[in-house]
Amino acid sequence: MPRHTMTIELTPDGRGWVDGQALMTEDGTDTTQLRAAALREVTGAAVRGGRSVVVEATDPDGAVWTMVVHPSGRVETGAAVDELAADPEGTRPPAAYRDWMAEIWEAGESGRHLDALSMATKIQEQATADYGTRHPYAWRAREVAAHVALLCGTPGRAAEMYMEAARGWAELGSAAYWAAAQRAYACWHQVPEAAQGAWLGEQLAELLRLGGDEALPTLRLVLARTDELRGG
Structure with missing residues (x-):
């Protein structure tokens, strides 16, 4: 990194x-x-x-x-x-953060979505305060919040947050970019509204252009589906 x-x-x-x-x-x-x-x-x-x-x-x-x-x-x-x-990809955050993330995952998976959302917001704020907005731990916290957003039934917001994390990883030159971009793509497919889906598709296409040849097949799929959403 x-x-x-x-x-x-x-x-x-x-x-x-x-x-x-x-x-x-x-x-x-x-x-x-x-x-x-x-x-x-x-x-x-x-x-x-x-x-x-x-x-x-x-x-x-x-x-x-x-x-x-x-x-x-x-x-x-x-x-x-x-x-x-x-640990350039932030996969081994400090123990306090690991415990906090485990609580968030447990709350989200057990259906306590409001608790998970509250904790996810706090861990993002804390990671930003402790390490800055562009540190790997901050982007990991962003991904946790994106997962919670998906569990809360807001796939569009989840896609946005994963895209934000992917851009951050790309800026750091991290391989974590591609994993976050793929999660954004998966969330995007769950967006029910055509207008929001088309708008997010444009953002996702821009993001995938950062991925070079590896991202080209996915980029083509995104462009094709975005055109369909615009038409319909």
């Missing part, structure tokens, strides 16, 4: 740079204050970009270390960084 990376460099004389841009600090700024100023800059970039940032930081003593700064301002180092790098 392509990652957004930045660098921090701090020097013993109280100066610092973020991605080569000097930090504006006052005379007498100590290392702790300098580091905090650098992290504020990186957090701002994470917020603007809507995704977590991988940072390589050089301390005044020359030590180099890697961390991940999330849009919430939370900083992860050590094993957490390695775990994020090793």
